[in-house]
Amino acid sequence: MEIDDYDRRIIKVLAAEGRISNLDLAERIGLSPTPTARRVKRLEDAGIIRGYSAVIDTAKLGQGFIVMVAVHFDNHNADIFEEFIRRIRLRPEVLEAYMITGIYECILRVATRDLQDYSDFQRQHLLSIPHVIRVDSMFVLQKVKPEV
Numbered sequence: 001m002e003i004d005d006y007d008r009r010i011i012k013v014l015a016a017e018g019r020i021s022n023l024d025l026a027e028r029i030g031l032s033p034t035p036t037a038r039r040v041k042r043l044e045d046a047g048i049i050r051g052y053s054a055v056i057d058t059a060k061l062g063q064g065f066i067v068m069v070a071v072h073f074d075n076h077n078a079d080i081f082e083e084f085i086r087r088i089r090l091r092p093e094v095l096e097a098y099m100i101t102g103i104y105e106c107i108l109r110v111a112t113r114d115l116q117d118y119s120d121f122q123r124q125h126l127l128s129i130p131h132v133i134r135v136d137s138m139f140v141l142q143k144v145k146p147e148v
Contacts, residue, residue: 001046006031010039011048018052055147058095063111066143067118070104071126072134080131081105087129093121104136 003011009029013020020028026036043049058064073080081099088097088108096109112118118137126135 001042001048003048007039007043010036010043014040014049014052058111062113063093065112065114065118066140067110067112068138068140069108069110069122069126070136070138071106071108071132072103072136073105073131074133075131076105077131084129084132087125091121091125093118093125 006029010025013025013028022033022037022040025040026033029036031039040049058066071084073084084106085097085099088094088106093110093112094108095111098107099105100107110118110121112121122135122137126132
């Protein structure tokens with residue numbers, strides 16, 4: 001699918017303001033509402049726009065302690081990865097998870113109440129997953145570029 005400048009503008013605006021009305025979106029990108037709606041539909045149908053969501057302030061939910069966690073396994077068996085992924089998806093503390101290349105197999109973004117809550121999560125959940133042999137925790141001091 002070919003993406004032009006109008007499509008890029010639509011994507012940029014919707015990434016920042018997913019609840020914007022079609023009329024406001026059309027005004028922002030410089031098209032009339034009907035072609036704007038058609039373009040949004042085409043981007044959705046192509047899977048470029050996969051959905052719309054809310055950006056949650058975890059601190060206001062009592063989960064402002066953010067930790068980036070690098071996870072290392074003792075084995076690179078596909079079954080081990082699948083079990084790890086299955087367990088991680090069940091944990092509400094894990095906001096994001098990426099399987100990566102390099103010295104670690106996975107990077108997690110975790111949100112908890114405080115250091116003690118994170119420590120409990122690490123001991124009771126992360127380190128209890130079979131074949132997880134090392135967890136390096138990096139505590140977020142400041143968010144410099146938000147997702148939106």
